Amino acid sequence: MSAIVKRAGFLTSVQDLGRTGLRQFGVSTSGALDSFALRVANLLVGNGERAAGLEITLGGLQLRFDDERIVAWCGGEFDVHIGSTALPAGHTAFLRPGEELKFGRPQIGCRCWLAVSGGIDVPLVLGSRSTDLRGNFGGFEGRTLRDGDVIPLGIPRQSPAFAKATVDKQDAPITGISSWTAPHDWASPAKRDPILRFVRGIDSSRFNDVTIQHFASVAFTVSPDSDRMGVRFDSPELQREDNVDLTSEAVAPGTIQVPPSGKPILLLGDCQTIGGYPKIAHVITVDLGIAAQLRAGDHVRFCEVSLSDAHRLLLERERELERFRIGLSLQGS
Amino acid sequence: MEIIPLGDSALIVRVRDRFEDSPEETLDEVLRTFQQLRSAAIPSVIELAPAYTTVAVFFDPVAVTKVRERPDEVFGWLREQILHVLAAGSDRGKRRKTKRAIRSVEIPICYDPEFAPDLDDVARRAGLSTKEVVDLHSGAEYRVACIGFVPGFPFLTGLPKKLATPRRDTPRKEIPPGSVGIGGAQTGIYPLRSPGGWNLIGRTPLKLFDPTKNPPALLGAGDRVRFRPITREEFAAFAEATAAEDSLKRHVRGK
Numbered sequence: 001m002s003a004i005v006k007r008a009g010f011l012t013s014v015q016d017l018g019r020t021g022l023r024q025f026g027v028s029t030s031g032a033l034d035s036f037a038l039r040v041a042n043l044l045v046g047n048g049e050r051a052a053g054l055e056i057t058l059g060g061l062q063l064r065f066d067d068e069r070i071v072a073w074c075g076g077e078f079d080v081h082i083g084s085t086a087l088p089a090g091h092t093a094f095l096r097p098g099e100e101l102k103f104g105r106p107q108i109g110c111r112c113w114l115a116v117s118g119g120i121d122v123p124l125v126l127g128s129r130s131t132d133l134r135g136n137f138g139g140f141e142g143r144t145l146r147d148g149d150v151i152p153l154g155i156p157r158q159s160p161a162f163a164k165a166t167v168d169k170q171d172a173p174i175t176g177i178s179s180w181t182a183p184h185d186w187a188s189p190a191k192r193d194p195i196l197r198f199v200r201g202i203d204s205s206r207f208n209d210v211t212i213q214h215f216a217s218v219a220f221t222v223s224p225d226s227d228r229m230g231v232r233f234d235s236p237e238l239q240r241e242d243n244v245d246l247t248s249e250a251v252a253p254g255t256i257q258v259p260p261s262g263k264p265i266l267l268l269g270d271c272q273t274i275g276g277y278p279k280i281a282h283v284i285t286v287d288l289g290i291a292a293q294l295r296a297g298d299h300v301r302f303c304e305v306s307l308s309d310a311h312r313l314l315l316e317r318e319r320e321l322e323r324f325r326i327g328l329s330l331q332g333s
Numbered sequence: 334m335e336i337i338p339l340g341d342s343a344l345i346v347r348v349r350d351r352f353e354d355s356p357e358e359t360l361d362e363v364l365r366t367f368q369q370l371r372s373a374a375i376p377s378v379i380e381l382a383p384a385y386t387t388v389a390v391f392f393d394p395v396a397v398t399k400v401r402e403r404p405d406e407v408f409g410w411l412r413e414q415i416l417h418v419l420a421a422g423s424d425r426g427k428r429r430k431t432k433r434a435i436r437s438v439e440i441p442i443c444y445d446p447e448f449a450p451d452l453d454d455v456a457r458r459a460g461l462s463t464k465e466v467v468d469l470h471s472g473a474e475y476r477v478a479c480i481g482f483v484p485g486f487p488f489l490t491g492l493p494k495k496l497a498t499p500r501r502d503t504p505r506k507e508i509p510p511g512s513v514g515i516g517g518a519q520t521g522i523y524p525l526r527s528p529g530g531w532n533l534i535g536r537t538p539l540k541l542f543d544p545t546k547n548p549p550a551l552l553g554a555g556d557r558v559r560f561r562p563i564t565r566e567e568f569a570a571f572a573e574a575t576a577a578e579d580s581l582k583r584h585v586r587g588k
Binding site for chain 1: 337338339340341342343345347351352367379380381382383384385386387389391394395398404405407408479480481482483484485486488525527542544545547548549550553554
């Protein structure tokens with residue numbers, strides 16, 4: 001009923017879909033920076049979408065399970081192995097007790113999300129199992145994982161996915177890895193030099209047209225000074241019309257704000273709940289998973305879409321996920 | 334009043350343009366808006382967050398399309414709902430003319446030099462003695478304009494003008510929890526160990542943020558706050574009582 005952390009890797013934390021309802025008290029969402037990737041991984045192993053998994057940054061994680069589990073992961077281009085067998089993104093694998101799961105360094109992107117059948121069974125804190133790394137609560141003891149941690153796992157549902165994987169494993173005892181898979185774009189959303197789509201920012205009138213055009217046409221370089229709170233960009237700098245700090249108001253994951261330095265910051269799941277820097281743009285929800293893969297040195301471009309396009313793209317993805325969910329339930333029957 | 338999109342899954346209801354002109358009325362209006370929207374429980378709305386001049390509304394666009402099929406109507410539909418709720422609320426408010434009770438919270442603060450590394454600086458800038466600073470700071474009545482920065486951090490408005498002090502040039506890397514600071518025209522309390530650039534003039538033994546409680550924050554936007562000076566001994570007694578409560582809680586949870 002647990003996973004033993006042989007190596008914790010660079011930065012691994014327990015995350016679910018995040019904490020809601022407490023922004024008024026300054027508590028940020030936290031949660032998987034690509035919540036869609038975690039939802040897909042959870043569905044693949046027969047969990048409810050909201051089950052907690054592990055967010056793995058830059059790899060290095062080695063896990064061993066003390067009982068039978070199904071696992072699946074989605075995210076950047078990582079080399080993942082069970083013993084000597086490779087486990088590609090978006091496939092499910094059946095692990096016997098004692099088998100070891102290893103995450104190498106990513107080729108593209110920097111994060112991935114691992115779902116384990118039964119979910120990570122840490123206590124709910126303020127309605128979520130996500131780790132709040134700024135407040136040091138939730139998740140596993142309110143912190144990132146360390147070598148030697150023993151992580152509690154929940155009881156797997158006797159789901160069709162679980163039953164099928166069990167049978168597959170008996171039929172093909174060597175691999176134990178599913179042939180069916182999640183759509184490629186969902187399992188591996190990381191791209192080299194990606195384009196992020198945005199809607200106009202709430203303070204875009206504080207920038208002149210030239211600056212906005214500049215923002216939507218040049219490539220920005222990701223700074224090493226980026227983390228779960230936000231992606232910082234080294235260059236180029238954006239000209240603000242004035243240097244007046246605004247009255248602080250809400251910001252959200254996806255918000256791009258421009259501090260006096262002119263170097264924009266794209267906020268992610270651990271961002272503060274309020275901010276006083278002008279907000280030039282907001283990355284649309286369906287592209288937050290791509291934003292979560294940005295790492296130092298990557299080049300990013302931004303492309304404007306309308307608010308209704310942002311909503312249409314989100315709705316289409318939800319409908320596809322619904323079809324995928326139905327497809328998975330038929331797989332097992 | 335304006336309603337503006339904050340990305341594709343949130344919007345901001347801006348109740349007033351400026352805060353400083355009339356902080357009390359602005360806060361009251363923001364809170365009224367917050368409470369009206371909260372009790373209306375508009376479908377698809379996930380949560381609300383008041384701050385200074387605004388109430389942010391976080392929503393699930395997919396849930397909206399269950400009510401309104403077309404994705405190009407998501408924002409328009411929500412906007413309509415919000416306007417409707419606020420119009421109905423202001424009619425009712427006029428008829429009843431009732432004032433909602435505002436919570437008052439007293440916070441003990443120890444201004445002992447051990448907890449107040451910047452008290453001398455603040456006094457020098459204001460041209461006051463440290464005792465005068467303490468008297469002014471603990472004599473004023475404050476209101477929570479918003480909670481943010483880190484979980485549970487209250488931004489308090491109402492600081493006597495003489496005490497306004499610019500933030501420190503170099504922020505401290507680590508500030509102990511409970512530290513009371515002055516940053517510009519505002520005062521606030523650091524709930525968690527965190528970095529920060531405000532001038533530290535005291536410390537409270539109370540926990541401003543406790544994730545084992547719901548709500549986890551001691552204060553909420555709109556609360557009235559008064560500070561009560563306490564001695565080093567009282568601080569120690571308070572801290573001991575809090576620690577005892579914590580260990581009791583751990584014990585109970587352990588069972």
